[in-house]
Amino acid sequence: MAPKVLVSDKLSETAVQIFRDRGIDVDFEPNLGKDKDRLLEVIGQYDGLAIRSATKATEKLINAATNLKVIGRAGIGVDNVDLNAASKKGVIVMNTPFGNSITTAEHAVSMMMAVARQIPEASASTHAGKWEKSKFMGVELTSKTLGVIGAGNIGGIVCDRAIGLKMKVIAYDPFLSEERAAQLGVKKVELDELLERADFITLHVPLTDKTRNILSRENIAKTKKGVRIVNCARGGLIDEEALAEALKSGHVAGAALDVFAVEPATESPVFNLPNVVCTPHLGAATTEAQENVALQVAEQMSDYLLTGAVSNALNMPSVTAEEAMVMGPWIKLAEHLGAFIGQMTEEPIKAINILYDGVVSTMNLEALNCAAISGIMKASNPDVNMVSAPVIAKERGISLSKTTQEKSGVFDAYIKLTVVTDERERSIAGTVFSDGKPRFIQIKGINIDAEIGQHMLYTTNNDVPGIIGTLGQTMGENGVNIANFTLGRAAVGGEAIALLYVDDVISDPVLKKLCDTGLFKSVKPLEFDVA
Structure with missing residues (x-):
């Protein structure tokens, strides 16, 4: 029977067609993820669940998903999936960490340029019929030092683009090797040095206990006066209250934020401050990126359900x-x-x-x-x-x-x-x-x-005559056919073992008969999944 997948968020028709082309039975219900009760009712029918961010794969939903084998998240963030509950239930959780990398990196560079030249405020002023040319004095990126916190996939692309803009790039990343740093053309530094030297700081790390508020009040105070800060990674990496205070004092010259500690962000301490560019989590919001991650998650889920191949899994x-x-x-x-x-x-x-x-x-x-x-x-x-x-x-x-x-x-x-x-x-x-x-x-x-069979019998005994005869006779008298019989011993007269592969489950009475002979130290029936 073909595996069955539910697409409960808005994936492209092309992605849905990938499932069909691979011989997978797929139900495309892009609004179902918002209906928690109905989703809970139907989830037990499916082997796979393909989602974006609208569907919340909670512990309750995962426990109700009696046949579920894989959850595929089109995108990098899995904040809407209870990873621990999925792991305990044996459900693989996949994401698509590379499908929107270029888009997110480009957005970070765009935000950096926007805050360097105060483009949003200048645009609003001009639309209002003002001509405030002298008010919006910006700074060049060329020859400025960019501090990249997190030089992984997206951060690495930002490094590459910044070098193309003739910036000096330094990076803080505990997992960045010297060889990789040289390949990227950046200098690896500790966090304190990055904070002290950078004219611009951009964040590209996941939100963990170690990275939460990595730009804390204390660390913002260590930054160079006039620094500009960009965050297109995850909300919670920056203490927004501390950032607002630093902006008001002039210690931080500008900030560009695509992500916030609470989203949707209807309010924030940094809103309406001068030279602060804010966008509504648009890092991955391009036509190309949305299509790429949808296609990738469909291919990855299909590969797993049909061949056992596992790509970009977070818990396996x-x-x-x-x-x-x-x-x-x-x-x-x-x-x-x-x-x-x-x-x-x-x-x-x-x-x-x-x-x-x-x-x-x-x-x-x-x-x-x-x-x-x-x-x-x-x-x-x-x-x-x-x-x-x-x-x-x-x-x-x-x-x-x-x-x-x-x-x-x-x-x-x-x-x-x-x-x-x-x-x-x-x-x-x-x-x-x-x-x-x-x-x-x-x-x-x-x-x-x-040889390993579904039904087996393992015995231990002293190496004495009569073991083979006793096993064979007892099995034969009770209608148990032996498919394979293996013996071994540590030394002559020492400890010995026997492993029998039989055609049927050995009943308790037969096991008792073997034990009652007094020849065996232990008699243990075994079952193996040989399918």
């Missing part, structure tokens, strides 16, 4: 369509390894350690980590998936570590998963054969070669 590692094809068997193996450990472990898990050996160590390890954790967590919560499992593990205080190494054994690659509890460590390793089928190759340090 991205996996390209090519990676999904190559990594599919390895992701399945990681899930199986986790499922084995999860079903075998009854006490609380303290730590998960994953070793990647050989060619698998060069793959998308974050995705493989998520698959392994998901396999573990499903033993106690069947509803978890690769999105929700890491969130649950973190909430439980489980630490995760991974190690990579070059090929070290007979296999080209393998994954070894170890969990640590207060009572023991438990480990299992597996690989993917050339036929694309995952196999278990080691349990508790004992080498084996076990």
Whole structure:
């Protein structure tokens, strides 16, 4: 059955057609996002939800979305999506961070020019029939120092455009490497130096606990007298009260704001102050940008629903369509390894350690980590998936570590998963054969070669005669057909294990018969999702 997507905001018809062309059943109801009650009634029918900013994907809506797998936000901001609720429910949240980058960067440069030359006020004055040429004395951008706070995608474009205007560009960004700074042609500085040196300051960072009020009263006081400030990123990055005071005192010569702490902004301390340019969050408001982000979100959601490819997800590692094809068997193996450990472990898990050996160590390890954790967590919560499992593990205080190494054994690659509890460590390793089928190759340090089936039986015992006969006879007498039988032992007469792949679920009476023989230390039925 084809996946079903609801478009509840105003996306372009071209974007909607992308879903149809990809074979996805799509309902285009661009005004539904504003009707919370009706949206809540119908959301359970859909695998995907495509939105802009009007639809509010609240915890209540997400919990009602029983089939939902992905939310696609056409645009960069996901303030209208409860990301934590989506992650717990296992719903991937995607955005389109690059579709409006050029538009937003151009708006920032336009705002900088407007405040440098007081264009809005001069335009209003001229429209009023005045000719106040001497009143609007501006400043040139050439040779001025531009301080860019946040030199990521949009900030990097602003740097490029500013250099083209012959400005000197300095940038503050904790994640900006010296190599990237050199590539951009900017000088990387600390925030205090930027504040002291910049003639213009432009912000291009997300709103987080660390960036909130990054231009605080204290930091605005550190700026160069006569500085002009531009914010086309997010409201809340600037203390608007402090900015208004600095504008009134003349310490800040001008400001250009496209975003505000409260939006829609019907009032602000900076409104109606001289040389303050304000626009209603127009950063991404061009025909090209709106079309680009709509097309991108349709393609991204279609890719995920049809191929498993994950792009620009905010709560899961991205996996390209090519990676999904190559990594599919390895992701399945990681899930199986986790499922084995999860079903075998009854006490609380303290730590998960994953070793990647050989060619698998060069793959998308974050995705493989998520698959392994998901396999573990499903033993106690069947509803978890690769999105929700890491969130649950973190909430439980489980630490995760991974190690990579070059090929070290007979296999080209393998994954070894170890969990640590207060009572023991438990480990299992597996690989993917050339036929694309995952196999278990080691349990508790004992080498084996076990095909993985839906219904399995795991036993531990001392290495004594009669184990194979007892298992075979008991299964046969009770109508349980054995598809595959694997044995392994640590040493002659030492600890031994058996792993049986059987055709049907093994009943409790059969398990009791095996336990009653006294030959086995443990008898554990296992179930694996091999679909």
